[in-house]
Amino acid sequence: MSLVFTGAGAVRPTGPTPVPDLPWPTAHVVEGLDFAAVLGRKTVRFNNRTTNLALVACGEALADAGLEVTDDIRDTVGVSFGTTCGSVTGAVEFGWDSFDRTRPHMVNPATMPNTVLNTTAGAMAIKYGLKGANSTVVAGPLAGLGALRNAAVMLHAVHADTMLVGAAEEVTGPGAWFAHATRPDSLPGEGAAVFVLERADVAIEAGRRPLARLGAVRSHTGDVRRPDTVCDAVAETLDAAGIEPERVRWVAMRVTGDSVVDAAQRVGLGAVLPIEPEDGIEELGDCYAGHAALQLAELVTRARTEGWSRDDAGVVVAADPDGALAVAVVTGWSDDDNPLSRHEENR
Missing domain, CATH: 3.40.47.10 (Thiolase/Chalcone synthase)
Incomplete structure (x- = not known):
């Protein structure tokens, strides 16, 4: 589904x-x-x-x-x-x-x-x-x-x-x-x-054309001060979404203010993804509860305006220094993904 x-x-x-x-x-x-x-x-x-x-x-x-x-x-x-x-x-x-x-x-x-x-x-x-x-x-x-x-x-x-x-x-x-x-x-x-x-x-x-597809979203608990915690969480979510790391076109993270956690995020992301993450700190400040949602809005906008395919993806990472991490993978959408069209073809 x-x-x-x-x-x-x-x-x-x-x-x-x-x-x-x-x-x-x-x-x-x-x-x-x-x-x-x-x-x-x-x-x-x-x-x-x-x-x-x-x-x-x-x-x-x-x-x-x-x-x-x-x-x-x-x-x-x-x-x-x-x-x-x-x-x-x-x-x-x-x-x-x-x-x-x-x-x-x-x-x-x-x-x-x-x-x-x-x-x-x-x-x-x-x-x-x-x-x-x-x-x-x-x-x-x-x-x-x-x-x-x-x-x-x-x-x-x-x-x-x-x-x-x-x-x-x-x-x-x-x-x-x-x-x-x-x-x-x-x-x-x-x-x-x-x-x-x-x-x-x-x-x-209903006649509403999708802007992007939710590939996968996962939440984890663990020591977010360790880069491998971030790396494993991102790799697992990409795998669940069926996305190869080299097809990731945009990555976002939130600066937590904890230098160790923020360094772990960057090292962990760098170990699995080929591009540097954006943090939005200059444009957004720290929007805390709203930060990842605003970054997700930027991701959906990019998927829509840049014409991403189902194989192109963006990643948003949210970390809490108290030991929690969430990762979302969003991909593009094409008319070939239309489940109703595939159903008609298979009839």
């Missing part, structure tokens, strides 16, 4: 921007985006920034795919969304209200959903009428690829025909101080990327 990307939406940071009252003088933030104008005042009124970023990217992905969620299919369209811990800012602001507001009510109940992990996945389903399988994957820097892996499982198990899959990260006061406490050497970034991932037969039957 082939899984394909038929739409992609991304909200990227505009570059290093001066930010007041944060532990860094600058951050890679999204500027000039009027959430109310894009999503409507009612939608954004009580949502946190992570959710609004994801909703914009989700709308772009649906439009890119030409996917209209009607009553006939909405029960088969699901969501798989990656995060670190939901919105840090949403939780902090709700908690602060319990000290700051007067009794007896003390807090604004409309903001309570911002304290839970799955508020963004739920908001995506509500905004766009998606009633299929709905999951939130909590995986820190592996969140984007973890959500992709979960979406693939949902599709292979036929719990859904189509999945909206992605991840996001926000730069806000509480979020930035949390990031500084856990990874002080990383310049923070924010953004979101969402994809329409579906079974190839479903997409083609």
Whole structure:
């Protein structure tokens, strides 16, 4: 069963921007985006920034795919969304209200959903009428690829025909101080990327042309300070995707801020792949939970615009110094891959 990307939406940071009252003088933030104008005042009124970023990217992905969620299919369209811990800012602001507001009510109940992990996945389903399988994957820097892996499982198990899959990260006061406490050497970034991932037969039957194919996505635990851990994980995922290393045309990784882990990533990738990885640090900063998803958006764009074949591939690697690693392999798509055409030929 082939899984394909038929739409992609991304909200990227505009570059290093001066930010007041944060532990860094600058951050890679999204500027000039009027959430109310894009999503409507009612939608954004009580949502946190992570959710609004994801909703914009989700709308772009649906439009890119030409996917209209009607009553006939909405029960088969699901969501798989990656995060670190939901919105840090949403939780902090709700908690602060319990000290700051007067009794007896003390807090604004409309903001309570911002304290839970799955508020963004739920908001995506509500905004766009998606009633299929709905999951939130909590995986820190592996969140984007973890959500992709979960979406693939949902599709292979036929719990859904189509999945909206992605991840996001926000730069806000509480979020930035949390990031500084856990990874002080990383310049923070924010953004979101969402994809329409579906079974190839479903997409083609509906008239949606695939942009790229998901070759394989795998997650691993192990000592990511060792290059052979990275090398073995990438080699295993390439093998699962049926891709020879010399056919890899683009590679991306995230700079973790741990020099030993980052060196291990580069050495391990260099041992199995013929090209140098890109880290996106100058364009994205460290988008943490959203970083791999934004790199995946770049990969899908390259596969689409450069006309990759099924034998051409890109690789995205996400590492967590605490001992986790995820790898995704995405290939191009050609009309020869059409499962419906092959079925007709075999009749």
